[in-house]
Amino acid sequence: MNRFLSRETSLQLLRTIQASSHRFIYEHEKHRVVLLNEGGEELAFFRLPIVFPPPGTPTPVEVAQVNYVMLLIQSGNCALGYFEDGINLDHKVFRSYMVRKKQGTSQIKYLKTKGKSRAGSRVRLGETVEFFENINERLQAYFSEHEVHRIAISCSKTLIPYLYHSKVPTPFEKNDARLYKIPKHIHTPIYEVMMDAHKFLLKGKLIYEPVQQALIDALLGEASDSPEDVDEEEF
Incomplete structure (x- = not known):
């Protein structure tokens, strides 16, 4: 149940x-x-x-402030935000031309089976690189300005390497203890979807x-x- x-x-x-x-x-x-x-x-x-600290934390739950980042990524779509004690203080949505229109598959998945094609593929790959650089730049800003206790993330395994191998590094490692995989299916990441997932985590x-x-x-x-x-x- x-x-x-x-x-x-x-x-x-x-x-x-x-x-x-x-x-x-x-x-x-x-x-x-x-x-x-x-x-x-x-x-x-x-x-x-998500606003509760781990049991055993010296500061009581009632007065503890948990700061966290939510990061939702799918091919060509990302919604991320910074939260304090259940309040969203900043958010950003990124979109990128990463999907092959006729086939409906991402350029990343296409490359695994077909390799590079012509100009369209180069454009999509270029936008993919920029997409993850933009995401990590915003994350870097959050982590430099705030103390972050948790990182709630939803990202497909296919895209994980691009997140961590971007020229702009993530402000956390792949095995960071603060990472928390959101236990919920996430639809195409937009602000409303992020806030719906946040309501679930509260x-x-x-x-x-x-x-x-x-x-x-x-x-x-x-x-x-x-x-x-x-x-x-x-x-």
Whole structure:
């Protein structure tokens, strides 16, 4: 089962888990708490809102400020932004001529099977290079001006090498511990899509089997969200 929780209910649930006798571990890469039984078997997963620092951080969740960047990239389209405590302070959308119109495939994928062609391919490749340079320039600005705690990213494996091998380097490494792969399908990146994904990341998410319903009810207690705050949709 999947259950989405508001920021307030997520905070109450996290407090309850930390104060209880239930065993749990925190998975930094997925920003989630895993509830365990005495034998170490997984009972439930609780993805934390992106504005929550990792459990055990000296600063309490209520007063901690989490700064983060969202980066969404698909062939020829990118939306990125800088956020503080759930507020978008800056954003930028980039578009590039990277797709072969008749075939509908990106020039990058085409090169893997057909190699370079004529002038059109050179134009697309040139725009691809500029596309990633522009992205990294904006990222460099964010990281130079702010302390960034998290990097929420959605980027296809095909495009990852172009992001990290651009002449303008990314302000983080491929194995940076702050990287957080957004656990949601992302449509063509535009500002509205980025903000929709951000709304998703601001919620907590419980994943559990029906047999654990009693455990979940006990942990939530009176902290259960109202119907409009609960979303059973699969992502």
